[in-house]
Amino acid sequence: MKKYNVAILGATGAVGKEMLKVLEERNFPLNELKLLASKRSAGEKIEFKGNKYVIEEATEKSFENIHVVLCAAENYISEALSPAAVKAGAVVVDNSSAFRLNENVPLVVPEVNYEDVKKHNGIIANPNCSxxxxxxxxxxxxxxxxxxxxxxxxxxxxxxxxxxxxxxxxxxxxxxxxxxxxxxxxxxxxxxxxxxxxxxxxxxxxxxxxxxxxxxxxxxxxxxxxxxxxxxxxxxxxxxxxxxxxxxxxxxxxxxxxxxxxxxxxxxxxxxxxxxxxxxxxxxxxxxxxxxxxxxxxxxxxxxxxxxxxxxxxxVRKGAATNAVQIAEVLVKENLL
Ligand SMILES: NC(=O)c1ccc[n+]([C@@H]2O[C@H](COP(=O)([O-])OP(=O)(O)OC[C@H]3O[C@@H](n4cnc5c(N)ncnc54)[C@H](OP(=O)(O)O)[C@@H]3O)[C@@H](O)[C@H]2O)c1
Missing domain, CATH: 3.30.360.10 (Dihydrodipicolinate Reductase; domain 2)
Structure with a gap:
């Protein structure tokens, strides 16, 4: 089975940390994992599946060779970095509200509107938790x-x-x-x-x-x-x-x-x-x-x-991390990466 390079943008936050748990629990077909956060956390380490990963400062250059970016950061960070990720060839699943109402961006709960994932142009938005x-x-x-x-x-x-x-x-x-x-x-x-x-x-x-x-x-x-x-x-x-x-x-x-x-x-x-x-x-x-x-x-x-x-x-799970990983799974299943 093909495996994918995944970046978590905001890996040290409440949603980012949960995404790691969910990726592991659901056995997402992961090749490389990149953990991104602010300058404050750069150099810190997070354990995933028994290995230690060093947090890197997120910049526009962070997304080379990445297939999926799970974005768990505030709007202004997503606005600044998601377009760069898309330009580098990644698909972004964004937890912020920055792109949710943009008509070129599907807004998806897989149990409700699975098919909308297929209309993506690089960014798919995760809805608000409520x-x-x-x-x-x-x-x-x-x-x-x-x-x-x-x-x-x-x-x-x-x-x-x-x-x-x-x-x-x-x-x-x-x-x-x-x-x-x-x-x-x-x-x-x-x-x-x-x-x-x-x-x-x-x-x-x-x-x-x-x-x-x-x-x-x-x-x-x-x-x-x-x-x-x-x-x-x-x-x-x-x-x-x-x-x-x-x-x-x-x-x-x-x-x-x-x-x-x-x-x-x-x-x-x-x-x-x-x-x-x-x-x-x-x-x-x-x-x-x-x-x-x-x-x-x-x-x-x-x-x-x-x-x-x-x-x-x-x-934090179905309202954010799990829904985002489910969307990434749809991208894999439907060969959209
Ligand atoms: N919490 C929820 O239940 C929930 C539910 C649905 C959606 N959301 C949305 O998900 C996103 C993340 O929320 P959260 O609750 O996980 O927030 P959080 O716990 O405050 O975490 C924020 C994350 O963003 C990172 N960050 C801050 N400044 C940054 C920068 N300049 N560059 C790169 N990364 C930066 C932080 O890294 P540092 O540790 O380095 O500061 C941290 O990893 C938000 O858009 C929120 O609205 C949250």
């Missing part, structure tokens, strides 16, 4: 009856803000427990023992950047430009796995029983819905694995053709 979790959960329902509208509230883990988010919650819990003043750097307010209804900057209508992603990206992935999404994104003091409360309005009715039947067979989904035995999705249960757990499925008693559900998923 979008991946919601759309993986909803894909089979959307196929059965088109979703017209979604009302969503998210409960997003601190690791969604990278390694700094994790450190901030750890430190604040320690300091608050000792009655010391807490230091606030990553989030707008103290996140320990709190919830913050702001992720990203607000627009003129009062929606945050994160809240608009679900509509903008959902329309592109579902190929439904009329999809309407009203979303509230909230940061919660959970280390890992985002949770979402979702109400959907569909063209024809989907009963709770039909939804359970569809979700029990849906790719990438685990139905966890047993109220008698208090079984429903929770972030502690979805952490460190790839399935999106869906439960609390019930009829929306305030509206017609409307269904309510609750889902949780590990946003």
């Amino acid at each position: 979008t991946i979790i919601a759309l993986t959960a909803l894909s089979e329902l959307n196929k059965y009856s088109k979703i017209k509208k979604m009302v969503v509230s998210t409960y997003q883990a601190v690791s969604g803000a990278g390694v700094n988010g994790i450190k901030e919650l750890e430190q604040q819990i320690q300091d608050a427990n000792q009655d010391k003043p807490v230091e606030i750097k990553t989030f707008q307010y103290q996140i320990a023992y709190n919830v913050i209804p702001q992720i990203g900057n607000f627009d003129d209508m009062g929606y945050s950047e994160e809240e608009m992603k679900l509509q903008n990206e959902g329309r592109k992935i579902f190929h439904n430009p009329d999809l309407k999404v009203n979303c509230t994104c909230v940061r919660v003091p959970v280390y890992r796995s985002h949770s979402e409360s979702i109400t959907i309005e569909t063209e024809k009715e989907i009963t709770p029983d039909k939804a359970k039947e569809l979700l029990s067979k849906a790719q990438g989904v685990k139905l966890v819905d047993d109220l008698v035995n208090k079984k429903y999705p929770m972030p502690l249960d979805t952490t460190d694995q790839d399935l999106i757990y869906v439960g609390r499925i019930r009829k929306d008693i305030s509206s017609e053709n409307s269904l309510v559900l609750w889902c949780c998923g590990d946003q």
